[in-house]
Amino acid sequence: MVISDCNGMEPELMDVVRLFAGAEELAISHSGRFSGGKFSNTFLVEGEAFSFSDEGEPAGETEKKSLMKRYAKLGLYMILRSRFGRDLPWGSLTGIRPTRLAYKELEAGRDFVPLFRKLMVSEENIALVGEVLAGQRGIYERREGNCDLFISLPFCPTKCDYCSFITAPIARTRQYVPAYLEALERELEASISAIGHLRSVYVGGGTPFAVEAEELARVLAAAAKLRTNGCEFTVEAGRPDVFTREKLDLCREYGVTRICINAQSFSDRTLEAIGRRHTAEDLFRAFDMAAPYGFDVNCDLIAGLTGESVEEFCRSVDTVISLGPENITVHTLCLKKGAKLKEETETLSEGGMSEMIAYSREKLAQAGYRPYYLYRQKYMAGAHENVGWTKPGKACVYNVDVMEESADNLAVGSNAISKKVFLREDRIERLGSPKDIPTYLQKVDKLIEERTKLFRA
Ligand SMILES: C[S@@+](CC[C@H](N)C(=O)[O-])C[C@H]1O[C@@H](n2cnc3c(N)ncnc32)[C@H](O)[C@@H]1O
Ligand code: SF4
Incomplete structure (x- = not known):
């Protein structure tokens, strides 16, 4: 079970918990803050404390919420991977569309690879995302109508x-x-x-x-x-x-x-x-x-x-x-x-x-x-x-x-x-x-x- 002091965070963290068979039995509490350009996430897992800090400059409230979720999930993923001794192929990514996230990075003028590495996606899957994007060239089109x-x-x-x-x-x-x-x-x-x-x-x-x-x-x-x-x-x-x-x-x-x-x-x-x-x-x-x-x-x-x-x-x-x-x-x-x-x-x-x-x-x-x-x-x-x-x-x-x-x-x-x-x-x-x-x-x-x-x- 997960309890968090951040609005809307619990279902997001549960998505990470469900990636690890047996993790649903753990008592997990989370607390998240953003101040001074730093996202701080603290977890208590079965009484043991863990803290993470990530830098970020969100452009507005929506981006701040989205980064808060991203880093909290990453923090919990890191705890669970070492507790269960297992790396997962998509790391802390739980979304349905990894390629959509890659396109968003590219549209913001950034390469998607550093973000995917930070989220601990495997090198094979990072390469796969690159190949899928290449495979969509000439078809992928965002045009009104x-x-x-x-x-x-x-x-x-x-x-x-x-x-x-x-x-x-x-x-x-x-x-x-x-x-x-x-x-x-x-x-x-x-x-x-x-x-x-x-x-x-x-x-x-x-x-x-x-x-x-x-x-x-x-x-x-x-x-x-x-x-x-x-x-x-x-x-x-x-x-x-x-x-x-x-x-x-x-x-x-x-x-x-x-x-x-x-x-x-x-x-x-x-x-x-x-x-x-x-x-x-x-x-x-x-x-x-x-x-x-x-x-x-x-x-x-x-x-x-x-x-x-x-x-x-x-x-x-x-x-x-x-x-x-x-x-x-x-x-x-x-x-x-x-x-x-x-x-x-x-x-x-x-x-x-x-x-x-x-x-x-x-x-x-x-x-x-x-x-x-x-x-x-x-x-x-x-x-x-x-x-x-x-x-x-x-x-x-x-x-x-x-x-x-x-x-x-x-x-x-x-x-x-x-x-x-x-x-x-x-x-x-x-x-x-x-x-x-x-x-x-x-x-x-x-x-x-x-x-x-x-x-x-
Ligand atoms: C909407 S189904 C329609 C396909 C068609 N009725 C057939 O079964 O031949 C589309 C595809 O989703 C996949 N699918 C459906 N349920 C799934 C599940 N629980 N896990 C993985 N793939 C699933 C199957 O490969 C299926 O062919
Ligand atoms: S949609 Fe396809 S996979 Fe689903 S029940 Fe029908 S035949 Fe089977």
């Missing part, structure tokens, strides 16, 4: 144990599909005037291919009406157990440029254990089926899946490389509220995580893939990260824009969060839609009204 469109289809064939997305097996939600599609069409129609420069469209989920072909056609047709400039168009088709030629034909007909064929693992034992209803053989068939269409393909893997060995994960990396999709995303297993896994597991084991991540980085780089986006979440196994890899020239604009929050995101459907980015004021306004489908259907008109207002602001 840039916008991406997200369409949520929260339906899946079965629910995977690790997944917390608000999505249910379609057998249980099928009755909502017609009304849901109607609501989506209304939302999209009303969005036409709200979109400035459209950079990409992403139909995600869930598993968009879980709906019937004629239902998918309605969504793609409505999206295609907004996508008049031929920009990137992804359908997170998803799992191979719902792949059909008919659905792929529709993707081609409506101008889709990129699809996802997600594996998570190529081990049949793991796929069964995590509640996926397909095998590795089904994945190979889906890749073969999609090949003649010429879409860019993304394939997701997860490191640290329950019961999976380092060898099994490494074999999945080799297999996906041999299939040669344009994009490969390597996720680190994450314990999320709402997932079945969370009910069964308190903390995730770190066993082998560093080896798996190191192997994926080495092999993907050797195979010519480059990292182009990166994000972290709370409760990730081994405190690692998710990295999107791409073949040269094939980076996904949508992923870059979303991770860097550099463009508006107009998101329709249930459990979708629209974001309006006010670049000059360096702030973002969000508008979330209800997570469950019946409530979303009830509130869709109000939602359309609120979003129109937000995007006109």
